[in-house]
Amino acid sequence: MIFFDDFAQPDLAGLAADGWIVRSLAGHPGVPGARWGAAGLALVDDPQRPGNRLLQLRAQTDGTPAGTQQAQLCSARKMLVGTYAARIRFHDEPLAGADGDPVIQTFYAASPLAHDYDPRFSEVDWEYLANGGWGSPHTRLYGLSWQTVRIEPWDAHNSAHERPGSLAGWHQLLMQVTPAEVRLFVDGQPFAVHGGRSVPVQPMALQFNLWFSPGGLGAPSSQPRLWRYEVDWVLHARDRLLDAAAVEAEVARLRQAGLARQDTLPAAQPPLSSPCNL
Numbered sequence: 001m002i003f004f005d006d007f008a009q010p011d012l013a014g015l016a017a018d019g020w021i022v023r024s025l026a027g028h029p030g031v032p033g034a035r036w037g038a039a040g041l042a043l044v045d046d047p048q049r050p051g052n053r054l055l056q057l058r059a060q061t062d063g064t065p066a067g068t069q070q071a072q073l074c075s076a077r078k079m080l081v082g083t084y085a086a087r088i089r090f091h092d093e094p095l096a097g098a099d100g101d102p103v104i105q106t107f108y109a110a111s112p113l114a115h116d117y118d119p120r121f122s123e124v125d126w127e128y129l130a131n132g133g134w135g136s137p138h139t140r141l142y143g144l145s146w147q148t149v150r151i152e153p154w155d156a157h158n159s160a161h162e163r164p165g166s167l168a169g170w171h172q173l174l175m176q177v178t179p180a181e182v183r184l185f186v187d188g189q190p191f192a193v194h195g196g197r198s199v200p201v202q203p204m205a206l207q208f209n210l211w212f213s214p215g216g217l218g219a220p221s222s223q224p225r226l227w228r229y230e231v232d233w234v235l236h237a238r239d240r241l242l243d244a245a246a247v248e249a250e251v252a253r254l255r256q257a258g259l260a261r262q263d264t265l266p267a268a269q270p271p272l273s274s275p276c277n278l
Helices: 012-017 244-256
Strands: 002-005 041-045 053-061 069-074 082-090 103-110 123-129 140-150 155-164 169-177 181-186 189-195 205-212 225-238 261-263
Touching: 002 244, 012 041, 053 205, 082 103, 082 244, 103 169, 103 225, 123 169, 123 181, 140 181, 140 189, 155 181, 155 189, 169 244, 205 225, 225 244
Parallel strands: none
Antiparallel strands: 002 225, 002 261, 041 053, 053 069, 053 225, 069 205, 082 169, 082 225, 103 123, 103 205, 123 140, 140 155, 169 181, 181 189
């Protein structure tokens, strides 16, 4: 069973018709008081591959919470054991405006947090910090598997690994989730292995998010700073542990078959809510 999306939809209405959820609700993560909504998402032509389409997430800020727009897109929650992968283009500089805001470009799978320190909370994610954040000014990529968390005041319990340096450009991010451990890979190279209580235990939703670290925005200005990152495709193979080459072969097979989207994963039983605000 597989979930695949090549993001070939003509517009956001096409995304919604295919079951994607555009975030509009306030809350964690990001800047308190910032806006979420469809203005932060677009489907654009790929300038490097004629005929290909890309999902683009956009976030902008003028240095104030009221002038900040963030973006998030979520699938239905019905994924647990198996392979998660996406091809993503990270950026180190804004598309417009001055550089310096602590922007976070993410791809992850997560379940809702039912309450503080929810023992069944499940999340595995990638976070690219182009301008630093989390107490460090350095550019780096985080790979995390979560045990649980309290949002306010913040108290996180997770397994985390980071790689310093720029990753601007296209990369394949891959997560293999088993009942015993989570394995993370970047462009086919091992990144981290997490186990113990950080292994997911309940169905999760695929999510993409572009947001700013709270409390660290650059100075207010009359010209907003516009950030973006792009997603070429996303894939989840249930109960199958695929390496990077196998994922690329599966994507090529689906594209050659003319399948811009395929979802053979049954809905969770009993039905699960799929909020898009974490």
